[in-house]
Amino acid sequence: MRVLVTGLSTYWGGRVAQALEDRDDVEVVVGVDTRDPSVPLERTEFVRADSSYSILSRIVRATNIDTILHTHLIVDSTQTSGRTLHEINVIGTMSLLAAAGMAGSPVRRVIVKSSGLVYGSNYQDPYFFREEMPRTRPARTGVERSLLEVEAFLRDFADDNPHISVTLLRFANVLGNFIDTPFAHALRRSVVPEILGYDPRLQFVHEDDVVGALMYATMHDTPGVFNVAGDGNLPWSDVCAIVGKRRIALPPVLTSFANEVPRALRMWDLPPEALMLLRYGRSVDNSRFKRAGFRYRYSSAGTVEAFAQGLRLEGAIGDTNPTYKYQREVEDFFRHSPAVVRPD
Amino acid sequence: MSDRPDGPADISAHFLSDRIAALYPDATVADADADEIADITDAELVIETGELVPMPQRVRADEDDPARESDIDRWGRSENLRALTRKLYDPLYKHWFRVEWEGFEHLPREGGALLVSNHAGAIPSDAPAIMHGIETELGRNVYGLAENLFRAMPIIGTLWSRSGGVPAHPDNAFRLLHDERQLVLVFPEGTKGTGKHYSNRYQLSRFGRGGFVEIAMRAGVPVIPIAVVGAEESMPIVFKSPRLAKMLGLPYFPITANMLMLGPLGLVGYFPAKFKIRVLPPVHFDVAPNQERYSRSRVMDESERIRRLVQDALYDMLRRRRSVWFG
Numbered sequence: 061m062r063v064l065v066t067g068l069s070t071y072w073g074g075r076v077a078q079a080l081e082d083r084d085d086v087e088v089v090v091g092v093d094t095r096d097p098s099v100p101l102e103r104t105e106f107v108r109a110d111s112s113y114s115i116l117s118r119i120v121r122a123t124n125i126d127t128i129l130h131t132h133l134i135v136d137s138t139q140t141s142g143r144t145l146h147e148i149n150v151i152g153t154m155s156l157l158a159a160a161g162m163a164g165s166p167v168r169r170v171i172v173k174s175s176g177l178v179y180g181s182n183y184q185d186p187y188f189f190r191e192e193m194p195r196t197r198p199a200r201t202g203v204e205r206s207l208l209e210v211e212a213f214l215r216d217f218a219d220d221n222p223h224i225s226v227t228l229l230r231f232a233n234v235l236g237n238f239i240d241t242p243f244a245h246a247l248r249r250s251v252v253p254e255i256l257g258y259d260p261r262l263q264f265v266h267e268d269d270v271v272g273a274l275m276y277a278t279m280h281d282t283p284g285v286f287n288v289a290g291d292g293n294l295p296w297s298d299v300c301a302i303v304g305k306r307r308i309a310l311p312p313v314l315t316s317f318a319n320e321v322p323r324a325l326r327m328w329d330l331p332p333e334a335l336m337l338l339r340y341g342r343s344v345d346n347s348r349f350k351r352a353g354f355r356y357r358y359s360s361a362g363t364v365e366a367f368a369q370g371l372r373l374e375g376a377i378g379d380t381n382p383t384y385k386y387q388r389e390v391e392d393f394f395r396h397s398p399a400v401v402r403p404d
Numbered sequence: 405m406s407d408r409p410d411g412p413a414d415i416s417a418h419f420l421s422d423r424i425a426a427l428y429p430d431a432t433v434a435d436a437d438a439d440e441i442a443d444i445t446d447a448e449l450v451i452e453t454g455e456l457v458p459m460p461q462r463v464r465a466d467e468d469d470p471a472r473e474s475d476i477d478r479w480g481r482s483e484n485l486r487a488l489t490r491k492l493y494d495p496l497y498k499h500w501f502r503v504e505w506e507g508f509e510h511l512p513r514e515g516g517a518l519l520v521s522n523h524a525g526a527i528p529s530d531a532p533a534i535m536h537g538i539e540t541e542l543g544r545n546v547y548g549l550a551e552n553l554f555r556a557m558p559i560i561g562t563l564w565s566r567s568g569g570v571p572a573h574p575d576n577a578f579r580l581l582h583d584e585r586q587l588v589l590v591f592p593e594g595t596k597g598t599g600k601h602y603s604n605r606y607q608l609s610r611f612g613r614g615g616f617v618e619i620a621m622r623a624g625v626p627v628i629p630i631a632v633v634g635a636e637e638s639m640p641i642v643f644k645s646p647r648l649a650k651m652l653g654l655p656y657f658p659i660t661a662n663m664l665m666l667g668p669l670g671l672v673g674y675f676p677a678k679f680k681i682r683v684l685p686p687v688h689f690d691v692a693p694n695q696e697r698y699s700r701s702r703v704m705d706e707s708e709r710i711r712r713l714v715q716d717a718l719y720d721m722l723r724r725r726r727s728v729w730f731g
Contacts, residue, residue: 183556186575187479193575257558261480292469293478301473312558340555343478365471 062088062166063278064125066113066156067132068106071239072173074099075271076131080278090123092116093132096386103395106386112151116159120167127169128160129278133210135175135231136242137203137331149206150213157217160224171227171277172214173270176263176287176344178207178230181336187261188345191230191285201332218283225283229273232289232344233337235363236267237370238381246328247303248371253319253328253338256309259297260341263289266358266366273354282352287344290360296338302361303368315339479547479580480565486545489567490536497536500676501529501634504731507683510628511542516581517686518620519546519589521630522608522714523597525639526658529674530632534589534681535568547580549590553655574619581623582693592616592707599656602640606633606722608715614707617689621703624693626686629710631717634679637728678731682717 063080067073068091080086081102089104091097092113097106105123109115119125132152134145153172160167179185180195199205211228218226234241243264246252265273265288273288300307310318316335322328330338350356358366394400476482497503511517519538523530535546545568552571554564570576572590580586591597592611600609620627641658649657662670687710691698725731 183571184552184573186573187570188575188579190575255558257560257562259562261478294472295474295476295480298473298476302471359469359471361469361471 061086061127061278062123062125063090063127063129064116064120064123065089065091065104065129065131066152067093067130068104069093069095069097070132071098071267072131072270072274073097074101075267076129076274076278077101077104079271079275080104080129083279085279088123088125090119090125092119096388098384098386100384101391105395106391112147113155113159116155117162120159120162120165124166126166127278128156128167128171129274130156130170130172131274133173133175133207135177135203135207136240137201137333138242138245138329142202145202146206149203150209153210153213157213161217161221167224169225169227169278169281170214170217171274172210172229173274174207174211174228174230176230176232176289176342177204177333178211179342179344180204181260181333181340181342183340185340185342188343189287190345191287191348203331203333225281227277227282228285229277229349230285230287230344231270231273232263232265232287232342232360234267234270235264235367236270237367237374239267242330242334244367246330246334247299247305247367249328250305251308251327252300252303252305253310253322253330254296254300254307255315255335255338256312258312258339259295260338261293261343262296262299262337262341263293263343263360264299264363265290265356265360266363269356269358269363272357273349276354280353282349284348284352286349286352287346288349288354289344289346290356290358290363291346292360293341293343294361294364296341298361299364302364303371310335310338312339476566479568479570479576480562481545481547481568482566485563485566486539486568489532490540493532493536494540497533500674501533501638501679502731503533503537503679503681505537505541505681505683507685508541510683510685511538511544511587512626512628512686513542513544514585516585516623516625517587518577518581518616518623518625518627519587519630520616520627520710520714521589521591521632522606522718523591523593524600524605524632524635525598525674526641526660526662527639527671528591528598528635529638530635531589531591533635533679534630534632537681538587544587546587546589549577549588551594551655574615574622577619578623581619581625590616592711595655599644599658600641601644602636602642602661605636605640606718608711608718611707611711614703617703617706617710618698621689621691621698622693622695626688627710628686629684629713629717631682631684631714631721632679633681633718633721633725634677634728637677638674638679640675677728678725680721680725680731682721684713684717687713 063086065073065077068077077089077091080089091104092107092109107119133149134140160170179189180197182197184196199208214226214228233243235244475484531548538546547568547570549572550569555561555571577588580588593609596609640661642661643659645657660670662673666673
């Protein structure tokens with residue numbers, strides 16, 4: 061198996077590349093990103109690309125890639141400007157799919173990491189979204205619109221290329237001690253927001269299960285759309301209780317307006333998508349991916365509990381995230397110098 | 405039973421374009437789910453002593469999660485809050501409305517069933533009475549379907565959900581009835597029933613578009629019609645203000661006799677009408693469950709038939725009633 065990982069320098073790209081390196085049946089791992097990798101990698105080849113991935117078709121042709129793992133969709137709108145987000149999500153995916161679907165392309169499998177954000181969050185929603193259910197209200201935020209656009213591309217791509225197996229994974233809110241998501245960020249602070257009078261049902265998926273799910277989809281042929289979320293759901297009040305944080309209520313009317321004050325004070329930075337979730341929540345039906353054979357390590361509540369335990373450890377010993385600085389010369393030396401003895 | 409396997413092979417056949425493939429794929433319930441359902445039905449009935457109203461404690465897979473802090477289930481329902489509500493409501497049930505049941509034996513001890521009742525009173529008093537009676541005397545949970553507007557309301561929506569309310573989305577109803585085999589209560593008249601003038605009392609409005617029949621057919625469960633007498637007189641609407649309703653975005657704005665007599669207290673002060681609840685024999689539909697759609701005319705016919713059953717039961721009960729207050 062020869063795998064291309066997009067967004068190598070993001071948290072997910074790095075984690076997935078590390079996991080791929082451990083497998084004997086993966087011959088080649090090529091990673092592309094605009095920035096340097098953020099984790100140490102053994103045998104992954106890093107190629108710097110611009111954010112719209114215009115050199116992808118050359119890479120695919122030159123390295124004879126058969127599997128593309130697209131981890132580089134931005135789902136946290138607090139990380140970038142709207143323009144960059146559009147560039148990376150929509151234009152990036154377009155070039156990626158163009159490269160994968162070109163004449164004579166060696167690609168046989170595409171796995172995409174999307175988000176439950178495509179379902180939105182609204183009072184008319186069903187309590188458990190199944191993969192084929194449409195959202196009940198049109199998307200209003202940029203990140204949701206871009207993800208819907210990406211999914212539409214992917215749908216067309218799958219129809220046009222029946223010989224390529226396409227897997228689309230929609231992840232619930234991710235929590236973990238090494239990944240910064242809006243909820244993880246908020247739950248690290250001493251007080252967390254809620255919207256007065258609402259206590260929505262939420263689902264979470266642990267960062268390890270995210271990597272596990274991406275790896276499972278890569279190693280097994282599971283074409284289709286799958287929700288990925290820990291079993292069960294739990295109210296926001298429960299989440300805060302497990303993590304041991306106090307809540308401050310935002311008013312139920314003019315909420316986003318009121319949210320600007322704590323945001324300016326840097327008490328938290330919740331994007332509009334997360335604010336909607338604090339009102340109506342969202343749960344998905346995760347049974348299809350389980351039927352495809354995937355086993356979760358954490359339930360939704362278990363994810364929150366594991367996160368809380370990690371926070372307590374951090375509180376005792378400080379930041380447990382190892383730091384790493386990428387140096388091209390060093391990496392090149394170890395990978396390609398004739399002086400390095402490589403076991404075959 | 406399963407003619408639509410949902411394995412990976414099937415998904416590849418109609419990949420992403422299976423949007424509408426089947427709104428209700430035959431629940432070839434995964435192993436885990438099957439276990440869960442077994443858990444529900446085999447749940448041990450533990451009766452706590454010292455409680456005013458003894459209630460069976462139900463244990464379900466997702467509430468078993470050791471990481472959980474509260475008892476709120478996946479539907480947002482809190483068993484502790486239900487127990488508290490029952491404790492507070494019990495005197496009202498026994499001594500104010502003096503609820504009397506007929507045909508209680510028609511309620512199933514296990515398996516899913518859709519309870520369909522008439523709906524009345526500006527702030528309906530029938531739903532709590534039905535739920536309370538079944539939960540205390542049959543020992544089964546009842547989930548009440550209602551307009552998803554409730555979910556949008558702060559505080560009220562949360563309390564409603566904690567006490568067993570679920571938005572009336574067809575998929576929610578299907579999961580409760582088919583996957584979890586629960587009792588689900590629905591008022592097909594909706595706000596047309598509760599918002600009607602006192603002069604139209606006990607005249608059933610249209611039963612929606614028969615959606616409840618379709619849900620029961622799809623879930624493969626019977627409909628159990630229920631007729632309630634007394635709720636109409638507990639909070640009769642004497643005047644309605646369409647203009648105020650429109651301004652406040654409410655389905656109706658009632659002026660009730662209770663408000664005229666008690667002022668603002670009339671919002672919560674029910675008249676002590678005698679409640680009689682009659683459970684009719686279950687209506688089974690002779691159709692295959694899990695179909696994508698059912699014949700519209702068949703659905704409407706069944707819906708109308710059930711409406712007639714409830715209407716006739718109401719007329720019969722009114723013929724026998726000597727007094728609004730004493731039954």
